[in-house]
Amino acid sequence: MGTLLSKLILKIFGFKKRLCHFQKNFSGKFLGLKKGSLCIGVFYGLGYIYKHIHYTMRLLEIYNFLLESKATEAQGLNLLKKYGIENAESVMAEFKAADASQNQKNLPIMAYIYASGYQDINNITSVVNDYNELEVLKKVKPIQLTKDSLVMGTEVFKDFIKFSEYIHGEKAKYTRANQVKSSVAADFQAEKKPIWSGNGIDIYEGLGVGKCISYTQGALTGRGYSFCIGQPANTMYQSYRDTKGSTFYFIVDKNHFGQEPDGSVNLDDPLHIVVFDNTQHGVELTDANNTTGTIAEPYGKDANKYVEYLISKGVPVDKMLAHQPKTDEENKEQEMLGRKNDSLEWFINLPMDYKSKYIGRGHLLTNDQFDYLMQK
Numbered sequence: 001m002g003t004l005l006s007k008l009i010l011k012i013f014g015f016k017k018r019l020c021h022f023q024k025n026f027s028g029k030f031l032g033l034k035k036g037s038l039c040i041g042v043f044y045g046l047g048y049i050y051k052h053i054h055y056t057m058r059l060l061e062i063y064n065f066l067l068e069s070k071a072t073e074a075q076g077l078n079l080l081k082k083y084g085i086e087n088a089e090s091v092m093a094e095f096k097a098a099d100a101s102q103n104q105k106n107l108p109i110m111a112y113i114y115a116s117g118y119q120d121i122n123n124i125t126s127v128v129n130d131y132n133e134l135e136v137l138k139k140v141k142p143i144q145l146t147k148d149s150l151v152m153g154t155e156v157f158k159d160f161i162k163f164s165e166y167i168h169g170e171k172a173k174y175t176r177a178n179q180v181k182s183s184v185a186a187d188f189q190a191e192k193k194p195i196w197s198g199n200g201i202d203i204y205e206g207l208g209v210g211k212c213i214s215y216t217q218g219a220l221t222g223r224g225y226s227f228c229i230g231q232p233a234n235t236m237y238q239s240y241r242d243t244k245g246s247t248f249y250f251i252v253d254k255n256h257f258g259q260e261p262d263g264s265v266n267l268d269d270p271l272h273i274v275v276f277d278n279t280q281h282g283v284e285l286t287d288a289n290n291t292t293g294t295i296a297e298p299y300g301k302d303a304n305k306y307v308e309y310l311i312s313k314g315v316p317v318d319k320m321l322a323h324q325p326k327t328d329e330e331n332k333e334q335e336m337l338g339r340k341n342d343s344l345e346w347f348i349n350l351p352m353d354y355k356s357k358y359i360g361r362g363h364l365l366t367n368d369q370f371d372y373l374m375q376k
Contacts, residue, residue: 072103072104072105072106072107072108073092073096073104073107075107075108075111076092076095076107076108076110076111076112077089077092077111079108079111079112079115080092080111080114080115082115083115083116085114085115091111091114091121092107092111094121094125095107095110095111095114095121095124095125098121098122098125098129099125099128099129100129100132100133101128101129101132106128106129106131106132106143108145109128109131109143109145109150110124110125110128112145112150113128113150113160113163116159116160118159118160118161123164124160127160127163127164127167127168130167130168130171131143131167133171134167134170134171139170140152140153140167140170141153141155150163152166192204192214192215192219192220194252195320196315196316196320198313198314198315199255199313199314200253200254200255200313201251201252201253201254201255201310201313201315202220202251202252202254203249203250203251203252203276203315203320203321204220204249204250204251204252205249206229206248206249206250206275207247207248207324208357209229209234209237209238209360209361210357210360210361212227212229212230212237212248212250213230213231213232213234213360213361213362214230214360215230215250216229216230216231217230217232220250220252220273221252221267221272221273223267225273225288225290226290227275227286227290228290229248229275231362232361232362233340233361233362233363233364234362238334238338240277240279241326241330242326244277244279244280244281245279245280245323245325245326246277246278246279246284247277247278247279247322247323247324248275248276248277249275249276249277249278249320249321250273250274250275250276251273251274251275251276251310252272252273253271253272253273253274254272255313256269256271256272257269257272267288269296270287270288270289270295270296271287271288271295271296271299272288273287273288274286274287274295274306275287276321278321278322278323279323280323280325282303283303283307284303285299285303285306333354333357336350336354337354337357337358337361337363340363340364341363342366342369344366344368344369344372347365347369347372348372355373
């Protein structure tokens, strides 16, 4: 199919080249066209052909999906029948209804387990779907079926119970990884309490890259933002601190929250959150649209006008939104945690609060670092 398509495209473009050459030499006199218009017409035609080729390829993808699904179903059904399962079709129908894998590629695995003697369909589908989730995330190796075993990399399972225990263990390990992330988020929980609150406005101090990441990823409003200082493992926060002495505050303004017809919150107004950066050169503002130095009207680039708005709402701006110079502790933390470090020994020797801050900065742990953390 691919070869035929390639030949078709080459022929089309060869035809187009000859037509353009014809038009260049004869100026389209015989066709009553202006010079070059034939080439334009051909290009329009090519666009039409390309659209239909694209449509055909999409149909081919769907066809391949159905074909592959049917193939895995047939493989599974053959396995069941080979092992003398009398109700093979009804068993396969239950597996098909429950299989969560792409193109139902795991149907032969389910059939193999069932044919091997373990016949709790609900448990088989549950464990194999757990395996599928881990395999998609590349947490386990793909399964290979042999005459008497399920093989996953160096792991060999001759019975379903051992296989299910392994999958449950790997899933628990992955779940604990998410719990570690949650515990890191919990470290910021106390810091999510506003330093000032009143008249619909909550102000959160953002001194620390971990806080900025937490706030930007949705901790304050349930919505994520594109602020560069709040992206995992970013270096922009420190760059701003180093070059401008930036001191960040996140201002959540419920006066700019909207409401949907069903009563849910609408955050379309970009002024519902403003990053207030008190630098050594003055104040810079960024709202949810993330254009540094400019926020929505009526303020635009006029930071003083926004400050006046905050004052009108009772915010003690000079006290609560003050510039804070860098500290020795901050410099030490940046030196230790600013870059990803794959050394297990280095990670083990980090104080526990630094381990939390290291993960909070968005650095991914190595397998060894993660396993060490899981043993604590």
